[in-house]
Amino acid sequence: MKGHFNASDAGPNDPIFDDPMESVIDDIVAERNRQKALAHGGNTDDFDKTNTRNDWVAYATAYLGRASDKVFRNQREKCDFRENLVKAATVIVAAIEAYDLKYACRETSLVETKSP
Numbered sequence: 001m002k003g004h005f006n007a008s009d010a011g012p013n014d015p016i017f018d019d020p021m022e023s024v025i026d027d028i029v030a031e032r033n034r035q036k037a038l039a040h041g042g043n044t045d046d047f048d049k050t051n052t053r054n055d056w057v058a059y060a061t062a063y064l065g066r067a068s069d070k071v072f073r074n075q076r077e078k079c080d081f082r083e084n085l086v087k088a089a090t091v092i093v094a095a096i097e098a099y100d101l102k103y104a105c106r107e108t109s110l111v112e113t114k115s116p
Contacts, residue, residue, distance in 0.1 A: 024086070031090040048094060049103040056095035063088035 036044045051059075067084040079087075 024089075027086045028089050028093060031086055032093055035090065035094065045101075045103075048098045051095070051098065051103075053095075056091065056098070060088045060091045060095070063091060 038044070063084045066079060067081050067088070
């Protein structure tokens with residue numbers, strides 16, 4: 001991800017951040033801004049309003065699953081462990097934003113299911 005700090009990439013004369021959490025938070029904010037800029041073909045807030053609690057969990061879980069070394073998709077998309085974790089964290093931030101803004105965050109889908 002652009003601008004993230006990786007201690008293993010630092011040379012002997014490179015500064016080491018005392019608090020790596022600052023870099024992590026910066027990357028989450030940058031990813032959230034990128035998501036909002038995409039707007040998924042429309043208003044990101046409108047999209048966020050349609051998600052159920054289960055939707056948010058599924059989105060975050062998808063990125064967490066991709067963080068596994070065993071996922072073939074990572075080899076095709078070239079997404080590494082850290083990048084997928086940042087994306088999962090960003091989706092969780094979006095879910096919290098939606099909840100705090102009193103967007104639906106419904107417990108279930110609007111689609112009715114019939115009991116057998």
